[in-house]
Amino acid sequence: MKITQGQFRAAADALAQILPMTQPADAVLSQYFRLNKQLGQEDRAFVADTVFAILRRRYGLEFHTGADTPRRLLLAYFSRSEGVSLRQLEPLFGADAEWAAALKTPREEAAPLAVNAELPQWLVEMLAPELTEEEILELGRALQQPAPLDLRVNPLLSNRDEVLQTFAAEGIGAAATPLSPLGVRLSGKPALNRHPLFTSGKVEVQDEGSQLLCYLLAPKRREMVVDFCAGAGGKTLALGAMMQSAGRLYAFDISEHRLSKLTPRLRRSQLSNVHPQLLDSEHDPRVRRLARKIDRVLVDAPCSGFGTLRRNPDLKWRQSAQGIAELSVKQRSILAAAATLVKPGGRLVYATCSFLRMENRDVVSDFLGSHPSFKLLPAADVLRQQHIDLDTGEFLELTPQRQGCDGFFAAVMERNPV
Numbered sequence: 121m122k123i124t125q126g127q128f129r130a131a132a133d134a135l136a137q138i139l140p141m142t143q144p145a146d147a148v149l150s151q152y153f154r155l156n157k158q159l160g161q162e163d164r165a166f167v168a169d170t171v172f173a174i175l176r177r178r179y180g181l182e183f184h185t186g187a188d189t190p191r192r193l194l195l196a197y198f199s200r201s202e203g204v205s206l207r208q209l210e211p212l213f214g215a216d217a218e219w220a221a222a223l224k225t226p227r228e229e230a231a232p233l234a235v236n237a238e239l240p241q242w243l244v245e246m247l248a249p250e251l252t253e254e255e256i257l258e259l260g261r262a263l264q265q266p267a268p269l270d271l272r273v274n275p276l277l278s279n280r281d282e283v284l285q286t287f288a289a290e291g292i293g294a295a296a297t298p299l300s301p302l303g304v305r306l307s308g309k310p311a312l313n314r315h316p317l318f319t320s321g322k323v324e325v326q327d328e329g330s331q332l333l334c335y336l337l338a339p340k341r342r343e344m345v346v347d348f349c350a351g352a353g354g355k356t357l358a359l360g361a362m363m364q365s366a367g368r369l370y371a372f373d374i375s376e377h378r379l380s381k382l383t384p385r386l387r388r389s390q391l392s393n394v395h396p397q398l399l400d401s402e403h404d405p406r407v408r409r410l411a412r413k414i415d416r417v418l419v420d421a422p423c424s425g426f427g428t429l430r431r432n433p434d435l436k437w438r439q440s441a442q443g444i445a446e447l448s449v450k451q452r453s454i455l456a457a458a459a460t461l462v463k464p465g466g467r468l469v470y471a472t473c474s475f476l477r478m479e480n481r482d483v484v485s486d487f488l489g490s491h492p493s494f495k496l497l498p499a500a501d502v503l504r505q506q507h508i509d510l511d512t513g514e515f516l517e518l519t520p521q522r523q524g525c526d527g528f529f530a531a532v533m534e535r536n537p538v
Contacts, residue, residue, distance in 0.1 A: 121204050123166075128194060128212050130159060131167045135190040138171060138434065145175060145434035170194070175433035176238060176264045177201060183235045184227050192216055199223045233257065238264050242441045243426075250477055259475070262521035267430035270297060270525070271304040271312075271323040272331050272354075274389055276361050278322035280304060286317060299510055299523065300331040302358075321388035326354045329427075329473075329518045329525035333420065334358040335506040336499060336516060336532050337469045341366040343415040348372050348458040350396070353382030355420060360391040371396045372407075402457035414461040416469075421451045423472035423479050427527025430520060444478055451483045459491060465537040468494065471530040475519060480529040484515075488533070497532040 134152045138145045149171065153164055174181065174197050181187050185196040195216060198204040206223060213220045233253055234241040237260025247256050273280045280296060283304055287294035292310055297303030304323065312318045312325070334355055339345045341364050347356045350371035360369050371394055373379045379396050386394055397406060424444055425435050455470050462468050470487070472479050488494060500511035512518065516530040 121198070121202055121208075123198065123204070123209075123212065125212070127163055127166050130156065130163060131170045131194055132190045134167050135171050135174065135193065138175070139190060141434060141437040144432070144438075145172070146432070170197070172266070172433060173197060173201065175436075176430075178433075179235045179238050180231065183231055185223055186219075189216075192219060195220050196223060237261070238436075240436055243436070246441065246444070246476060246478070258521050259519060262519065263429040263433075265430060265520070267327070267428075267520075267526065268524075269306040269309050269325070270327045270331075271306065272300070272326040272358055273302045273304060274322055274324065274357070274361055275302060276365060276390060277320065278317070283317060283323055297328045297331075297525075299508060299525075300328045300335075301507070303328045303331055319388065321390055324354065324357055324385065324389070326358065327526045329523065329528040330354060331358060332503070332508070332510070332516065332518070332525075333418070333469065333471050333528060333530050334362060335508055336471075336502050336530050337416050337418045337467065338502065338506055339363045339367070339369070339416050343367045344370075344410075344413060346370045346372060346410070346414050346417045346458070346461055348402075348417055348419045348461075349421060349454065350382065351375070351378045351420070353379075353385055353394075353396075355418060356382065356394060357385060357389050357391065359418070360389065360394050363393060365391045365393045367393055369394045370410075372399050373397075374399050374401060402454045407457060407461065411460045412463050414463060414466060416467045417458050417461050418469050418471070419455055419458045420471045420473075421454050421479075421483075423447060423451065423474040424476060425473055427473040427475055427518075427529075430526070444476060448478050448483060451479060452486060455483060455487050456491075459487070459494065459535075462494075462535045464535055466535050467497075468533045468535070469530055470533070471516075471528060473526055473528055475517070475527045475529065480517075480531075481515065484531040484533075493536050494533045495536065497534055499530060499532055502532050 134149055137152060138148045174193050181193055181196045187193045187196040195209060198209055234244045237257050239260050244256060273283050284294055293307030294304050297305050317323045339359050339362050345359060350356045350373045353371055356371045376398050379398055382396055424439050425432060429435060459468055470484055498514045499516040503510050518525055518528040
């Protein structure tokens with residue numbers, strides 16, 4: 121592995137800006153690239169891949185080597201994780217030569233579970249009542265791996281066989297996802313922004329787990345549907361296609377910035393049944409006006425995002441136990457507000473991209489306890505009706521080590537007909 125002085129310096133500079141953890145790592149990195157236009161595509165890929173690999177393994181690197189600066193974290197990563205010899209790294213040592221000489225010396229003290237799993241101690245303690253140490257370690261190791269690039273085929277404009285044939289003809293490795301009927305998983309990460317399949321709206325980037333949530337809602341033509349926390353609209357687009365662009369689909373969110381990202385995606389998709397709506401809060405008057413009128417409501421609630429740690433490893437340092445507790449209060453409020461929209465006999469799906477009970481089962485249990493007009497539907501039964509054979513119990517619970525997708529939770533509920 122050849123590392124140039126320029127690449128090493130750029131990676132160290134970018135990492136130094138990210139490590140304060142005051143902003144999302146991907147946003148900081150994007151800003152860094154905008155300000156350093158002299159970096160070529162290969163250099164940018166090197167910096168991004170290296171920085172995110174270090175964020176995934178930072179606990180172990182610091183524990184085993186004592187790395188306490190961006191430069192030392194880089195040297196420790198290349199030496200211990202990438203197997204680069206000290207002789208090859210020597211030109212990069214600089215003022216860290218004496219420290220770097222001890223990189224190959226193993227630390228006598230055994231690493232604790234939190235370090236081996238690359239998870240904060242408070243998070244390990246939160247998982248301990250639900251998982252064994254081996255299960256926590258298995259989860260942590262899976263989250264240390266880079267996530268694949270998944271796509272969803274837009275069935276209004278194409279089909280999966282056509283998409284796979286196109287990629288094969290271009291020499292791009294792609295395969296059908298094992299669970300989602302419309303999913304395609306790429307073996308690499310080719311640039312898609314200008315690919316004809318993407319620009320024509322035939323495919324959208326969406327993790328397979330996220331796609332499965334839409335099959336739990338299973339909207340139909342001519343129904344009224346609400347994506348309550350739509351964000352940039354990945355699930356909104358999938359739901360609109362399932363409705364064959366018929367009926368009415370509201371995309372609600374409180375962030376104008378997030379909703380603005382839906383506009384170009386909506387244009388590509390050629391959907392005509394989507395209606396983005398910016399809300400002040402979950403108690404916006406527009407929510408009250410739709411009370412008990414909606415056939416199906418999806419609540420992909422704001423959450424810790426820990427199910428996406430493969431993609432966003434910086435969340436481990438930007439989140440806290442107190443933050444999780446605050447989120448769970450917000451999640452309960454959002455779910456209760458969204459439930460007012462559901463008509464008698466209608467369906468409500470609560471979901472998060474988290475594997476924490478406090479954000480998932482506990483929220484649903486409290487909701488059902490205070491809303492006797494709703495009952496839980498077994499997620500496996502709902503998926504089976506959509507010809508998806510996956511049984512994780514009464515809830516949909518996905519993890520990267522078991523299903524190979526991001527971590528997701530979902531509960532399917534139905535309001536009593538009368």
